[in-house]
Amino acid sequence: MKKKSWNKKVRGSFVCVLLGIGLFLSLFMPPVLAQQKLSATIYFDYSYYLTNNGPITTPPPEDSNFKNNYFNFRRVYFRYDNKINDNLSFRLTFDGDYVKAVDASGKKDDKFRPYLKHMYLQISNIIPNSDIKIGMADTITFKLAEDRWGYRSVAKTLLDGYKDIAGEDIDATSADVGISLTGKIARPLRYGLMLTNGAGYSHPEGDKHKKLMGQIQLIPMAGVSMVGYADYEKQGPGAKAVTYKGDIYIEFIRNLTLGAEYFIYRNDLNLQDTERYDRSGFSIFSRYNLIPEKLNLFARIDRYEPSNHAENDEIYLMIAGIDWAPLNSTFRLQPNIWVYNYTDPLKKNDVILNLTFLMTF
Amino acid sequence: MDKKKRHSVKKIMARAGRASLFLALSLLFMHHQLTAQRKMIQIKGSDTMVNLVQILAEEYMAKRPGAAIAVLGGGSGTGITAIINGTCDLANHSREWKTKELDLAYEKGVRPRIFAIAVDALSIVVNERNPVDKLTMVQVGSIFRGEIKNWKVVGGIDQKISLYGRQSNSGTYSFLQEHVLNNKNYSQEVKEMNGNAQIIEAVSRDEAAVGYVGVGYLLDEFGQLRKGIKVINISKDENSPEYSPLDKNSVYSARYPISRPLYQSTSGKPSAAIADFIKFELSPEGQAMVEKEGFFKISKELMAANEKNLK
Numbered sequence: 001m002k003k004k005s006w007n008k009k010v011r012g013s014f015v016c017v018l019l020g021i022g023l024f025l026s027l028f029m030p031p032v033l034a035q036q037k038l039s040a041t042i043y044f045d046y047s048y049y050l051t052n053n054g055p056i057t058t059p060p061p062e063d064s065n066f067k068n069n070y071f072n073f074r075r076v077y078f079r080y081d082n083k084i085n086d087n088l089s090f091r092l093t094f095d096g097d098y099v100k101a102v103d104a105s106g107k108k109d110d111k112f113r114p115y116l117k118h119m120y121l122q123i124s125n126i127i128p129n130s131d132i133k134i135g136m137a138d139t140i141t142f143k144l145a146e147d148r149w150g151y152r153s154v155a156k157t158l159l160d161g162y163k164d165i166a167g168e169d170i171d172a173t174s175a176d177v178g179i180s181l182t183g184k185i186a187r188p189l190r191y192g193l194m195l196t197n198g199a200g201y202s203h204p205e206g207d208k209h210k211k212l213m214g215q216i217q218l219i220p221m222a223g224v225s226m227v228g229y230a231d232y233e234k235q236g237p238g239a240k241a242v243t244y245k246g247d248i249y250i251e252f253i254r255n256l257t258l259g260a261e262y263f264i265y266r267n268d269l270n271l272q273d274t275e276r277y278d279r280s281g282f283s284i285f286s287r288y289n290l291i292p293e294k295l296n297l298f299a300r301i302d303r304y305e306p307s308n309h310a311e312n313d314e315i316y317l318m319i320a321g322i323d324w325a326p327l328n329s330t331f332r333l334q335p336n337i338w339v340y341n342y343t344d345p346l347k348k349n350d351v352i353l354n355l356t357f358l359m360t361f
Numbered sequence: 362m363d364k365k366k367r368h369s370v371k372k373i374m375a376r377a378g379r380a381s382l383f384l385a386l387s388l389l390f391m392h393h394q395l396t397a398q399r400k401m402i403q404i405k406g407s408d409t410m411v412n413l414v415q416i417l418a419e420e421y422m423a424k425r426p427g428a429a430i431a432v433l434g435g436g437s438g439t440g441i442t443a444i445i446n447g448t449c450d451l452a453n454h455s456r457e458w459k460t461k462e463l464d465l466a467y468e469k470g471v472r473p474r475i476f477a478i479a480v481d482a483l484s485i486v487v488n489e490r491n492p493v494d495k496l497t498m499v500q501v502g503s504i505f506r507g508e509i510k511n512w513k514v515v516g517g518i519d520q521k522i523s524l525y526g527r528q529s530n531s532g533t534y535s536f537l538q539e540h541v542l543n544n545k546n547y548s549q550e551v552k553e554m555n556g557n558a559q560i561i562e563a564v565s566r567d568e569a570a571v572g573y574v575g576v577g578y579l580l581d582e583f584g585q586l587r588k589g590i591k592v593i594n595i596s597k598d599e600n601s602p603e604y605s606p607l608d609k610n611s612v613y614s615a616r617y618p619i620s621r622p623l624y625q626s627t628s629g630k631p632s633a634a635i636a637d638f639i640k641f642e643l644s645p646e647g648q649a650m651v652e653k654e655g656f657f658k659i660s661k662e663l664m665a666a667n668e669k670n671l672k
Contacts, residue, residue: 035528035553083529085546086538129460187467223470252470254628255447292403292448 035083040361043153044073045354054340054350073098073112075153087125091137093118117175117201130183136201139176140192140215141243144227146174148249148259149285151298153358154336155319158261158283158302159245165317165340166304170265170279171233171241173200176211190217198233209234223252229263239268255289270307277309287323296323298336316341321356332358401429402635406440406453407532408556409481409575410623413654414453414642420650421641430638434556437532438462444628445471450635452626455481455532455575456539472629474670477622478642480657482576482606483537485593486561488568493517495594495603498618502541504571507548512569525560525572526551533557536621537573565589576606577655595619612657622663623656636671643667 049057049068059066076096083089095117100110120135145157155161159172178196185191191214198211211233218226227247234240245263264280271277285300299320306313321336334356341349404414411434418430432453440452445466458466458473466473485501487493493516496504503509504522513519526547527534538544554560560572561579565588581587586607594603597618604611604618611617625642627635641647648658659667 085549086529087546184464187464219468222467222472225468251468289447292446 035081037079037081037083039079039081041075041077041079041153041359043075043356043358044071045356046071047355048353050337050351050353051349053348055342055347056340056350057352076112076114077117078114079118088121088123090121090135091118092116115202127181127183130181133180133182136175136177137180139173139196140180140182140194140213141172141229141231141245142174144215144217144225144249145247145259145261145283148251148257149298149300150257150287151321151323151334153332154298154321154334154354154356155300155338158281159243159263162279162281162304165302166279166281166306166315168279168306170243170263171198171267172243172265173202175201177201177205178210188219190219191215192217207236221252223250225249225251235267235269241265241267241269255292256286257288258284258286260284272307272309275309277307279307280305293329294325297321298323312342312344314343316343321354330360334358401431402451402638403443403449404430404432404440404451404453404625405435405443405449406433407437407455407623408434408527409455409531409533409577410453410479413479413577413623413651413656414625416654417642417647417650418638420646421638424641425637428634428638436528436530437535438530441626444473444626445469447471447628450627450632451638454624454626455621456535457624458626459535473626474630476625476627476639476643476667476670477659477663478625478639478647478667479623479651480612480659481621481623482612482617482657483533483619483621484574484576484579484606485571485595486564486574486579486590487571487593488564488566489589489591490568491517491570491591493593494591495596497596497598497601498541499598501595502543502545505537505547505551505573506542506545507550520569522571523567523569524548524551525554525563525567525570527560527573528553528555533573533575537619540621541619561587561590575656576612579607580655609657620657622659631671639667639671 047070051057052059052068057068059068074097078094080092081089093116094114096112096114098110099113099115100108101113102108116136118136118138120133120137123132123134124130126132142157142159146152146160149157156164159170160174162168162170162172176196176198178194180192180194182192183190194213196211196213197205198209199205211231213229213231215227215229220226225248227249229243229245229247231243232240243263243265245261247259247261250258260283262280262282264278266276266278268276270279282303283300285298287296287298289296300318302317304315304317318339318341319336321334323332323334325332336354336356338352338354339349404418411432415432418432422428422430437454437456440449440454441458441462443449444452445462446469458475485496491512493512496515500509500515504515505524505526507524509515510522511519512522529535538547552563554563557574557578560574564570564572579586579590579592586592592605592607594605595618596603604616606612606617606620608617612620625639631639643659643664651658
């Protein structure tokens with residue numbers, strides 16, 4: 001017993017000495033070399049259903065405790081950037097989300113878990129005016145639209161959130177493992193090319209086929225961008241999936257951003273009565289800075305068509321809200337309202353009010 | 362419309378009404394902030410310029426009751442990005458716009474107007490105990506690229522050189538890299554500090570140190586060289602005479618080899634309020650304040666370009 005307590009004492013002193021050395025070093029060591037940056041983005045909502053008879057908001061008859069208001073932690077990004085020099089850098093991002101898991105005993109849970117979103121090396125100017133990313137990086141599919149929309153904390157852009165809204169997959173992912181090349185040919189002409197495994201960052205590669213993406217951005221006048229995008233991935237013998245997308249962004253009006261995007265997704269494996277059906281979507285969005293970095297307004301209308309062969313399956317989604325930074329831009333309150341309208345006459349509207357909290361550092 | 366449906370529509374309307382009321386109250390609550398913020402001129406950017414522009418702004422506000430100006434640092438890159446994103450009215454920057462920034466501005470429909478408001482002599486400082494008094498441009502470049510690692514190579518004592526610099530969003534970092542390091546990378550050994558004041562502080566404590574700062578940071582409030590540092594004289598090459606950044610004549614005659622204009626940019630033609638502040642900075646009174654703060658007045662050519670940009 002005595003020996004144990006003596007060991008404890010020694011261990012305690014040892015820890016104290018280590019802490020002391022650590023404190024001393026942290027005070028007198030020079031600052032960290034190279035440019036390293038840790039940053040984080042966190043957002044969560046309080047949601048309240050304003051309707052109770054739409055497909056989302058109707059309480060099931062057997063569930064008297066149906067969740068019609070709730071807190072929802074949606075994302076946490078922890079990001080580490082290391083700029084080795086002006087032409088070489090790398091990024092590591094951990095994304096946090098509810099991830100379902102089953103442990104060895106078969107116990108299931110859906111805890112908020114971190115997983116890897118980015119892990120890439122960026123090399124600039126090997127080809128003049130270009131950036132090459134190698135590893136798990138943002139895809140070029142909706143990066144431009146997301147930058148213009150600017151409210152990822154409130155809603156994903158059309159392609160990114162298609163599955164969440166329409167319930168149908170269009171094979172679009174925000175990050176994937178592969179290699180990308182983006183750059184400019186001239187000031188009004190930019191390009192992007194990317195080759196990835198096609199499975200996205202949340203799955204290991206499942207087949208031998210790769211996904212090829214290409215994009216051209218034309219800026220005919222300052223503040224007006226037209227973007228053409230296409231991707232291709234072989235799905236198996238004689239089958240392929242392609243996406244075509246066109247975007248327009250108007251940004252020359254001070255404090256106002258307007259954007260529109262349309263896409264069509266064709267997958268030879270999507271068959272209805274042996275005939276292929278296509279999925280498509282359309283989105284118009286805008287944001288206006290009332291007081292830059294303090295108070296902004298945003299609004300968006302999306303149209304989702306999960307199948308061009310199905311009748312009355314279209315969904316319209318309208319989102320509008322306010323983005324307010326009450327103290328400084330690291331903490332923002334974003335009250336927003338979502339209205340779902342269905343072309344199916346049997347489905348009534350869903351109206352949901354969200355209060356989104358966004359924090360960055 | 363049947364009874365059930367009418368009841369449901371009523372319910373939705375009531376809930377939507379409550380939501381609208383909530384949004385309206387939020388807007389009302391923000392309204393006073395909105396009106397106050399709209400009037401304020403927001404300036405962001407260069408750390409080298411932040412003290413100078415703050416003093417100019419204070420003087421301007423004293424002369425124009427009701428005018429409100431907020432000046433923030435963050436680095437030239439931060440200021441230029443803020444102008445592109447529409448989050449400030451005036452960007453301070455101690456370097457020219459980079460091609461990437463001009464490309465982004467074009468994409469976003471921002472047509473910058475650029476004004477030179479002062480001239481800075483970029484100064485190389487060492488610890489006061491360092492025996493080295495002068496360096497050539499080539500030697501400065503080699504030191505910050507990490508090719509010369511010991512002070513004895515440039516006439517000092519046998520001691521490893523300790524490098525202090527800025528982060529890449531700093532205009533001073535970019536200017537030195539472009540004009541002295543021949544666009545090559547800085548040494549990995551450079552300790553990146555947040556601002557000029559931190560570099561001065563670090564150099565004054567480290568006998569083996571060398572750093573670079575704007576000339577306005579060399580002197581204290583009494584016009585004396587700050588304690589613990591020495592300003593290095595710079596020559597274009599081995600055969601040229603060396604000059605000090607503190608020597609007005611050598612800077613005005615462009616014999617001091619690393620001087621640069623300090624700029625401000627607006628998005629498009631400046632508004633009347635912003636133009637009035639810029640005019641004050643460019644006035645004889647404003648330029649006298651520039652000199653008092655340790656920087657230098659702008660030339661007639663730069664003044665003529667400014668006047669053209671104000672129209």
